[in-house]
Amino acid sequence: MNILDKAIGWIAPESGAKRARARVAMEMMRRSYDGATTGRRTDGWNTSGTSANAEIGPALARLRARSRDLVRNNPYAARVVDIWAANVVGTGIMPQSRTGNEELDKRTNALFRRWCEQCDAEGQLDFAGLQTLIMRTVVEGGEVLPRHRNRRPGDGLPVPYQVQVLEGDFLDSSRDSTLTGRRTIQGVEFDALDRRIGYWLFRTHPGDPYSVTAEGLTSALVPASEVMHVYRKLRSGQVRGVPWFAPVLLKARDLDDFHEAAIVRARMEACIGMVVTSTDDGGQNPIGIGSETENGRRVEGMEPGMVPYLKPGETVQFLNPTASPSFDPFTLHTLMAMAVGTGVTYDQMTGDLRQANYSSLRAGKVEFRRLVEQAQWQMLIPMFCAPVWRRFIETAVLSGALPAGDYPVEWATPAHEPIDPLKDMQADILAVRTGRMTWDHFVGLWGFDPKQQLADIARINAAMDDVGVTLDTDPRKVTKAGGAQQAQQGDPQDA
Incomplete structure (x- = not known):
């Protein structure tokens, strides 16, 4: 306790005790958390306690522009976008109706497949293509705003409804206040219970040269x-x-600058072949010997097989370009940091498999698949696929294409490609046999509908039995080793 603490404790013991307890608590915190200390190691570490929206608001436009520039010009960044879209969406995340009525489910699924071919408001992509576009836009720009578009019954669509994909630039970030009586944060309007009630959207993309008009820069509230x-x-x-x-914009920029500097240096070293050093010969220059050409000009360039004649006192020093020893280590560690920061593995982003093996590839892919499943089940499906299914069913019922009622749905995500197909299949079979997962789960992991799979197996088996064909792949009649299956005790065929 210093003199002030002792004085306060003598005049007001209770206040002095509070100051002493607070001082002890601060000392314990200082000892417990090194990251909270102040000193030489933390000088220049500027932090803030602002909210997520306060951090994102002033930085979003610049982050988005720089990210798009990186994807356009950096091959590794372009590869990251492709990887995320290919693994999260693949050939498409498709729904399966589960009403319990087999005929109604078939009718619903068939109607949705027909609608998928014409669901794009721009008339170019199907439902899987829209998912890929949305995933690419989210990775590159951070967000995307798909919009429901109701159509007229006479437009010739299986269900009068389409989806329009809008980039995050359409959201008017200048709408950020409470002047309207409702809380508006960066173009999103909320009610008193913090529920989203509207989006302030521009009529056209603000970066389009044709939108620089009063109408194009005007935003309207969309429910x-x-x-x-x-x-x-x-x-x-x-x-x-x-x-x-x-998280990796600066590192990617530094890598591009470093590569550019290395290329410029290599070009300069390759252009300089030798250096000619001369001394003053006092005007004594024998006739016929010199560094001039036939027309009297000095030799300032080199050609293959050229033999220059030098003046007395001139010497030639050839240059040996040297490669930068830091090029490979810097590039490797920067690419590894970029891969970690974007959630992919190093081999995925670079295609470098020189030191990869089955164990390392599997360990990396297992972790990446967890991130892919999070993107599927915590972002793309609840934020896009499920709302599209609800609007599709609602519109189909209103248009008379489907009867009224509940339409539960299951989503089939694309299968993950096995690293070693034989080992992975053996592991899956063992998991089903031991009960760790069901046969339905096993089929679903490979991207198929279990009910449809059973129907196809029954149809194929019946067709082979009708024509008397037995294939080596028929487990009913052929063992794993290729021999005939023995009839089990109690089998009706034994009678």
């Missing part, structure tokens, strides 16, 4: 029920999404 806001939510209360390249 939240008509917009699907898809982004990765990292903090509680976060309203907007950030590009997935945000």
Whole structure:
């Protein structure tokens, strides 16, 4: 306790005790958390306690622009976008109706497949293509705003409904206040219970040269029920999404600058072949010997097989270009940091498999698959696929294409390609035989509908039995070793 503490304790013992307890608590905190200390090691470490929206608001536009520039010009960044889209979406995340009525489920699924071919408001992509576009936009730009678009019954669609994909630029970030009586955060409007009730959207893309008009730069409030806001939510209360390249933008920029500098240096070294050093010969220069050409000009360039004649006192020093010893280590560690920061593995981003083996590839892919499943089940399906299914069913019922009622749904995600097909299949078979997972789960992991799979197996087996064909792949009649199956005790065929 210092003199002030002792004085306060003598005049007001209770206040002095509070000061002493607070001082002890601060000392214990200082001892417990090195990261909370101040000193030489933490000088220049500027932090803030602002909310997610306060951090994202002023930085989002610049982050998005730089991320798009990186994807356009950096091959590794472009590869990251492809990897995420290919693994999360693949050939498409498709729904399967589960009403319990087999005929109704078949009718619903068939209608949805027909609608998928014409679901794009721009008329170019199917449902799987829209999912891929949305996933690419989320990784590159941080967020995307698919919008429900109701159509007229006479438009010739299986269900009068389509989806329009809008980039995050359409959201008017200048709408950020409470002047309207409702809380608006970066273009998203909330009610008194913090529920989203609307989005302030521009009529055209603000970066389009044709939108630089009074009408193009005017935003209008669109009900939240008509917009699907898809982004990765990292903090509680976060309203907007950030590009997935945000943690690695500077490292990727440094890598590009480093490669450019290395290339310029290599070009300069390759252009300089030798250096000619001369001394003053006092004007004594024998006739016929010199570094001039026939027309009297000095030799300032080299050609293959050229033999220059030098003046007395001139010497030639040839240059030996040397490669930078830090090029490979710097590139390797920067690429590894970029892979970690974007959630992919190093071999996926670079295609470098020189030191990879089955164990290392499997360990990396297992972790990556967990991230892929999170993106599927915690972002793309609840924020886009499920709302599209609900609007599709609602519109189909209103248009008379389907009867009224509940339409539960199951989503089939694309299968993960095995690293070693034989080992992975053997592990899956053992898991089913031991009861760790069911046969339905096993089929679903490979991206198929278990009910449809059973129907196809029964149809194929019946067709082979009708024509008397037995294939080596028929487990009913052929063992794993290729021999005939023995009839089990109690089998009706034994009678």
